[in-house]
Amino acid sequence: MVPFAGYSMPLSYGDVGQVASHNHVRTDAGLFDVGHMVQSNFRGATATQFLEWLTPSSLSSLKSYSSTLSVILNEKGGIIDDTIITKHAEDAFYVVTNAGRRERDLAWFEQKLEQWNSSEHAKNGTVEMEVLENWGLLALQGPRAASYLQALTSFDLRTLTFGTSAFIPMEGFNLHVARGGYTGEDGFEISVPPSETVEVAKMLSKYPVQLTGLGARDSLRLEAGMCLYGNDLDEDTSPVEAGLSWVVGKERKDNGEFIGAEGVRNHLKNGPPRRRVGFIVEGAPARQGAKIFSGDQQIGTITSGIPSPTLNKNIAMGYVQSGFHKKGTALEVEVRNRRRQAVVTPMPFVKPNYWRG
Amino acid sequence: MQSILKRTLASSNPLRRCYANPSPRAFSQPPFRVRTIVTKRYTAEHECVAFDDETGIGSISITDHAQSSLGDVVFVELPQVGTEVSQHDQIGAVESVKAASDIYAPVSGKIQKINEALSAQPGLLNKSPENEGWLCKIKLSDPSELENLMDEEKYKASYEH
Numbered sequence: 001m002v003p004f005a006g007y008s009m010p011l012s013y014g015d016v017g018q019v020a021s022h023n024h025v026r027t028d029a030g031l032f033d034v035g036h037m038v039q040s041n042f043r044g045a046t047a048t049q050f051l052e053w054l055t056p057s058s059l060s061s062l063k064s065y066s067s068t069l070s071v072i073l074n075e076k077g078g079i080i081d082d083t084i085i086t087k088h089a090e091d092a093f094y095v096v097t098n099a100g101r102r103e104r105d106l107a108w109f110e111q112k113l114e115q116w117n118s119s120e121h122a123k124n125g126t127v128e129m130e131v132l133e134n135w136g137l138l139a140l141q142g143p144r145a146a147s148y149l150q151a152l153t154s155f156d157l158r159t160l161t162f163g164t165s166a167f168i169p170m171e172g173f174n175l176h177v178a179r180g181g182y183t184g185e186d187g188f189e190i191s192v193p194p195s196e197t198v199e200v201a202k203m204l205s206k207y208p209v210q211l212t213g214l215g216a217r218d219s220l221r222l223e224a225g226m227c228l229y230g231n232d233l234d235e236d237t238s239p240v241e242a243g244l245s246w247v248v249g250k251e252r253k254d255n256g257e258f259i260g261a262e263g264v265r266n267h268l269k270n271g272p273p274r275r276r277v278g279f280i281v282e283g284a285p286a287r288q289g290a291k292i293f294s295g296d297q298q299i300g301t302i303t304s305g306i307p308s309p310t311l312n313k314n315i316a317m318g319y320v321q322s323g324f325h326k327k328g329t330a331l332e333v334e335v336r337n338r339r340r341q342a343v344v345t346p347m348p349f350v351k352p353n354y355w356r357g
Numbered sequence: 358m359q360s361i362l363k364r365t366l367a368s369s370n371p372l373r374r375c376y377a378n379p380s381p382r383a384f385s386q387p388p389f390r391v392r393t394i395v396t397k398r399y400t401a402e403h404e405c406v407a408f409d410d411e412t413g414i415g416s417i418s419i420t421d422h423a424q425s426s427l428g429d430v431v432f433v434e435l436p437q438v439g440t441e442v443s444q445h446d447q448i449g450a451v452e453s454v455k456a457a458s459d460i461y462a463p464v465s466g467k468i469q470k471i472n473e474a475l476s477a478q479p480g481l482l483n484k485s486p487e488n489e490g491w492l493c494k495i496k497l498s499d500p501s502e503l504e505n506l507m508d509e510e511k512y513k514a515s516y517e518h
Binding site: 011012017018019020022215219283284285287306307309314336 | 429432454456
């Protein structure tokens with residue numbers, strides 16, 4: 001058990017090692033207790049416009065019961081947090097944010113809601129936030145996740161494609177299920193009311209599903225090329241630098257009015273000064289903080305790195321000065337005072353396995 | 358080894374002193390054979406040195422407690438043979454998926470040999486940390502340094518709070 005964002009959380013369960021646990025999610029299925037994450041509802045007539053002010057996403061064109069990865073930006077265009085936003089209707093959104101950013105996010109939301117609701121914008125209706133305190137969030141991930149879940153419901157899961165969600169009847173429960181996750185595998189994130197968390201977790205963790213800890217969660221997401229806030233993203237990093245320009249809605253790029261738009265637009269137009277890229281590293285794994293060199297010049301820093309259990313190679317991500325970001329660029333990283341070869345490699349490192357119908 | 362190794366896990370090695378060759382019972386010893394004593398000593402950073410007083414060589418390893426805290430070891434970095442090291446110098450590292458842990462020389466001396474098998478089979482460190490998974494052999498320049506290290510009892514007490 002380790003302390004994590006105010007929770008005590010398992011790195012692994014029982015005597016299943018991190019590599020075995022990781023591999024089980026890639027070949028079978030694993031269940032992650034991610035109830036520490038912050039789940040919130042935003043409701044009100046102008047909820048779409050409010051969230052389009054807080055994020056650069058195109059939420060008005062997002063279909064109902066669809067989700068998108070997004071970013072909450074500060075005034076400079078730096079990332080306060082990354083988030084998954086699910087639209088239920090124009091006036092109802094379900095938002096999941098990081099536990100480690102709880103205080104910062106909630107204070108920001110409250111401040112911005114107050115500003116919004118007392119402004120002209122709210123003349124067609126105000127917006128309210130409800131934090132789903134003590135709700136559970138369970139992520140069932142892996143190639144056998146769908147068949148496992150299908151056995152528990154009459155809902156045809158083939159119709160629930162990657163990035164969509166639905167309320168699904170399951171053994172007497174009626175649960176919000178979003179298809180997606182943080183592993184690169186097919187899977188589901190299931191939101192559970194406080195009184196039902198233990199029972200639902202038991203229902204979802206029988207053979208062949210294995211309980212999976214934070215350790216495997218980190219190695220799986222890194223193989224999938226996904227960012228961990230605090231490692232790979234922070235408030236001094238724009239979505240363009242982070243390789244997340246795609247979260248900026250097409251029709252919002254030129255004149256969308258969102259907080260941080262000026263900084264984002266500057267990076268979109270003139271190119272960002274640095275960029276997040278993937279690496280394959282020879283010899284020793286490069287971890288967070290390892291310096292990246294081109295010749296004698298330090299041109300960046302590693303933000304996450306592990307020996308990949310799936311590829312048996314050392315993978316990493318980090319930021320490099322623009323110009324050194326192209327696929328195949330040969331650079332070096334410093335680990336224990338020695339230079340190791342690092343080649344810029346496209347992400348994801350492991351091919352995703354999403355259900356797109 | 359670093360602070361992640363603080364969890365309390367039982368050591369599987371009950372031997373503080375191993376009488377290697379042959380039985381310590383004096384009356385059964387053939388008169389022409391020399392009894393060698395292997396002394397095991399531990400550091401707070403979870404390294405172990407098994408010192409053979411006949412050859413003057415210490416076999417360096419990480420403890421069973423350390424390997425079980427680290428989890429699956431996937432990469433081991435070892436020093437160059439011939440390197441002179443001082444006690445507490447960093448001489449390599451052990452990496453699991455979870456973390457990297459530096460290895461420090463528990464004693465001063467010259468690296469005589471490294472365990473080449475670990476480059477192909479880093480998992481030996483989990484299976485048999487203090488035997489097949491040994492890291493390197495050091496010819497001690499000052500065996501009295503062993504006196505600064507812990508015996509098994511003290512070592513165990515150092516992490517079993």
